[in-house]
Amino acid sequence: MGKQPHVLVIPYPAQGHVTPLLKLATKIAEQGIKVTFVNTEQIAAKVMATMPEESEGESLIKFVSISDGIQQEDDMKDFYKYTNILLRDMPGKLEYLIEKVNQSSDSEQISCIVADIFAGWAVETAWNMGIPRAAVVPYGPATLALSYHFSKLTLDSDGNAMNDGMISISEESLPWRRNELPWSFPLDQKMQKLLFEAMCTVEQIIKISNWVLSNSFYELDSTSCDLVPKLLPIGPLLALNNSRHLAGSFWPEDSTCLSWLDEQPLGSVIYVALGSTGTINQQQFDELALGLESSGQPFLWVVRSDLMIGSDAQFPGAFKEQIAGRGKMVEWAPQEKVLAHRSVACFVSHCGWNSTLEGLSMGVPFLCWPFFVDQIQNKNYVCEAWKIGFELTRDENGIVTRHEIETKVRKLLNDESIKGNALKLKEMAKRSLAEGGSSFENFERFMVQMKSS
Ligand code: UDP
Numbered sequence: 001m002g003k004q005p006h007v008l009v010i011p012y013p014a015q016g017h018v019t020p021l022l023k024l025a026t027k028i029a030e031q032g033i034k035v036t037f038v039n040t041e042q043i044a045a046k047v048m049a050t051m052p053e054e055s056e057g058e059s060l061i062k063f064v065s066i067s068d069g070i071q072q073e074d075d076m077k078d079f080y081k082y083t084n085i086l087l088r089d090m091p092g093k094l095e096y097l098i099e100k101v102n103q104s105s106d107s108e109q110i111s112c113i114v115a116d117i118f119a120g121w122a123v124e125t126a127w128n129m130g131i132p133r134a135a136v137v138p139y140g141p142a143t144l145a146l147s148y149h150f151s152k153l154t155l156d157s158d159g160n161a162m163n164d165g166m167i168s169i170s171e172e173s174l175p176w177r178r179n180e181l182p183w184s185f186p187l188d189q190k191m192q193k194l195l196f197e198a199m200c201t202v203e204q205i206i207k208i209s210n211w212v213l214s215n216s217f218y219e220l221d222s223t224s225c226d227l228v229p230k231l232l233p234i235g236p237l238l239a240l241n242n243s244r245h246l247a248g249s250f251w252p253e254d255s256t257c258l259s260w261l262d263e264q265p266l267g268s269v270i271y272v273a274l275g276s277t278g279t280i281n282q283q284q285f286d287e288l289a290l291g292l293e294s295s296g297q298p299f300l301w302v303v304r305s306d307l308m309i310g311s312d313a314q315f316p317g318a319f320k321e322q323i324a325g326r327g328k329m330v331e332w333a334p335q336e337k338v339l340a341h342r343s344v345a346c347f348v349s350h351c352g353w354n355s356t357l358e359g360l361s362m363g364v365p366f367l368c369w370p371f372f373v374d375q376i377q378n379k380n381y382v383c384e385a386w387k388i389g390f391e392l393t394r395d396e397n398g399i400v401t402r403h404e405i406e407t408k409v410r411k412l413l414n415d416e417s418i419k420g421n422a423l424k425l426k427e428m429a430k431r432s433l434a435e436g437g438s439s440f441e442n443f444e445r446f447m448v449q450m451k452s453s
Contacts, residue, residue, distance in 0.1 A: 005111045005451050006034045008098065012118040013043045013068065013086070015250050015276035016352050020138045020215045021116055022248035023237035028114070029060040030242060031447055036110075037061050038097065040068035046250040060244065066093045080190050083198075091121045098129060112450050114213070118198060120205045127208045132453040134211040134446070139353045141216050141224035141233065142381065143182045143374045145169060147202040148228050159183045159196030172223040174377070174385050182374040195373065206230060210453065211446055215357065217432035217439045220425070221381070232442040236357045236429050240336045250276065251332035257300050260328050264298045264343040270409060271338055271364075272348040273302040275355060278371045279309045284399055286316045291405025293323055297345065297413070300338065303329045339364050346412050348392070351378040363426030365389050365418045367408050369400060388422040
């Protein structure tokens with residue numbers, strides 16, 4: 001009898017990366033394949049604390065952790081410092097882990113490494129060790145296609161576009177505005193350089209990968225998919241589709257919002273969640289609160305403990321009394337379950353790729369509030385290409401005002417065309433995952449090739 005496959009899955013240590021990689025790990029494990037999921041120690045502690053309890057025999061995935069060399073939690077917030085430490089220390093630590101697993105027993109040998117493309121060092125380690133490897137792309141195909149073809153762009157060494165006007169890598173794909181490139185970080189050049197350098201490695205990582213797995217589906221953006229070699233779109237990756245509903249949250253999910261949603265009228269609730277990293281100041285916080293209040297709709301608002309820049313959230317005046325019974329705030333929501341709930345009318349989202357795909361898969365129209373990186377082009381796809389939402393436009397001071405929120409909520413809830421488009425995309429996503437659909441077939445292809453590699 002041949003050896004059983006054993007897949008090692010490695011995300012970049014951030015919420016928007018651990019989540020899709022864990023969903024993928026679960027999908028692979030559900031095929032009866034042994035899967036080991038590698039977190040850094042800091043992230044493992046967060047994820048394990050929110051994980052549903054499972055008995056030893058029940059657990060589909062084995063979790064292991066390696067030290068990221070970080071002394072203090074605060075260092076993780078300095079993305080620049082953190083990434084450099086990861087780049088320096090992780091390849092050696094990963095190699096050591098793989099050797100240890102391989103030596104422990106013959107049947108345990110790692111046969112494939114499935115690693116986040118943002119943790120390219122893990123793909124390189126696998127390549128150096130001669131282990132078959134898949135790069136997983138947690139951002140959208142358009143961002144991937146641009147990064148893969150970035151040598152066609154005219155950029156300076158910090159990734160700033162030198163040409164005026166729009167940037168296109170194909171006539172059929174949505175063009176990019178020069179100040180909206182996925183590594184654009186106008187207020188932090190150091191950060192921009194780091195993101196740009198990461199994007200510059202994409203072509204090489206794809207070259208040395210056996211498979212490139214995208215959390216998207218072919219029909220959503222076939223033009224971008226066709227621009228990248230080896231690409232297998234296998235998404236949308238959804239926790240709701242796996243038996244354990246594992247999402248790898250860093251904060252405990254507050255499920256009381258689900259029973260609260262049960263009590264709200266059908267298609268009435270505004271769901272507001274700005275992802276795991278976006279922050280706002282007190283003025284913006286007040287405008288958002290008052291916009292939700294004056295919309296007159298019920299709302300569910302995720303107020304992360306670190307949503308505010310440098311302070312705890314202070315709700316304005318009598319806000320809490322005014323919205324009692326009509327509004328609910330939680331620190332972290334079971335997002336997919338919320339989006340799938342029949343009471344939800346729309347999603348005020350920062351347009352991170354996971355949130356975008358989750359909202360789209362549940363047929364929920366968007367009000368887009370992007371901050372940076374790929375979120376801005378994701379917003380353009382939502383509003384211009386797929387026409388399933390509107391943008392919340394900032395005023396001259398960079399604030400989304402209460403008036404803007406109230407007006408756009410009303411406009412969106414009265415727009416039957418947007419709602420119709422959202423439902424069509426939901427169906428399209430569902431079909432791609434069903435037997436015979438494009439994502440279903442691509443995942444099967446990956447499984448067959450991976451088992452025989
Ligand atoms: N999420 C969640 N509960 C919340 C807010 C977000 O489970 O209250 C999840 C969401 O479902 C998504 C992830 O956190 O899978 C955020 O990833 P995304 O790419 O949207 O944004 P990022 O946090 O990386 O900016």
